[in-house]
Amino acid sequence: RSAVIRLRKEILPFPFFRKKKEAEVPPITREQFLQLVPLRNPALKWKRYRSGEVYIILEGPRRPARRGIASKLFPVASSPRTKRIILDKIGSFVWELCDGNNTIDDIITKLSEAHKLTRREAEIPLRAYLQTLAKRGFIGVLPKEALAKYQAEAKSKEDMEGKAELEEAEEEGKARGLEDKGSETNGQGYES
Numbered sequence: 598r599s600a601v602i603r604l605r606k607e608i609l610p611f612p613f614f615r616k617k618k619e620a621e622v623p624p625i626t627r628e629q630f631l632q633l634v635p636l637r638n639p640a641l642k643w644k645r646y647r648s649g650e651v652y653i654i655l656e657g658p659r660r661p662a663r664r665g666i667a668s669k670l671f672p673v674a675s676s677p678r679t680k681r682i683i684l685d686k687i688g689s690f691v692w693e694l695c696d697g698n699n700t701i702d703d704i705i706t707k708l709s710e711a712h713k714l715t716r717r718e719a720e721i722p723l724r725a726y727l728q729t730l731a732k733r734g735f736i737g738v739l740p741k742e743a744l745a746k747y748q749a750e751a752k753s754k755e756d757m758e759g760k761a762e763l764e765e766a767e768e769e770g771k772a773r774g775l776e777d778k779g780s781e782t783n784g785q786g787y788e789s
Contacts, residue, residue: 631702633738635695635727636747641735643692651689653735655680687712691726695736697744701727 637643642654657678684692690711694704701723709719730736739747 629740630724631700631705632741633701634697634699634741634744635701635704635730635736635738636697636744637692637695637736638734645689649686649689651684651692653682653684653692655682688726691723692730695727695730697748700741701738 642656643651644654645651657680687708691704691708694707699707705716705719705723708714708723709716712719727736727738731738
């Protein structure tokens with residue numbers, strides 16, 4: 598058996614014929630997992646039904662109205678591709694808690710109190726649910742330190758964008774000759 602393996606290595610000396618080993622990610626401990634903070638993807642739109650259930654709106658690329666040769670001969674405007682994912686009541690409850698303010702430990706505590714579960718009964722399905730949401734790109738899970746850094750960067754970026762918009766508006770007003778001169782109004786609120 599080892600002779601066959603050695604022979605294969607001699608026949609297939611090139612590395613692109615061999616399977617690549619995936620980089621192993623070190624597992625995290627349970628305590629580290631409980632201190633992570635789930636955060637919803639800010640690019641996703643979501644709404645709540647009156648019943649309390651949450652639905653996530655996924656917008657994909659536009660799809661052609663027709664396929665094949667008919668689409669070439671008779672071009673029609675393509676329709677947007679949207680998909681709604683409806684979460685059940687418990688999923689909606691967890692989704693709303695994934696706001697960047699609660700750790701997984703906090704979510705487990707609130708979930709077990711709200712639905713009268715033991716911590717273990719709440720923790721195991723919650724772990725699987727959060728993994729599913731993360732795998733689909735609906736949430737990100739960050740340590741508290743990284744989350745604080747992310748929020749600080751996002752706030753500074755918003756401040757920069759707000760200043761840029763204000764400067765653009767001022768420049769546009771100056772270009773139109775609408776400089777702020779302390780306008781005088783007659784008694785009816787109209788400029789004279």
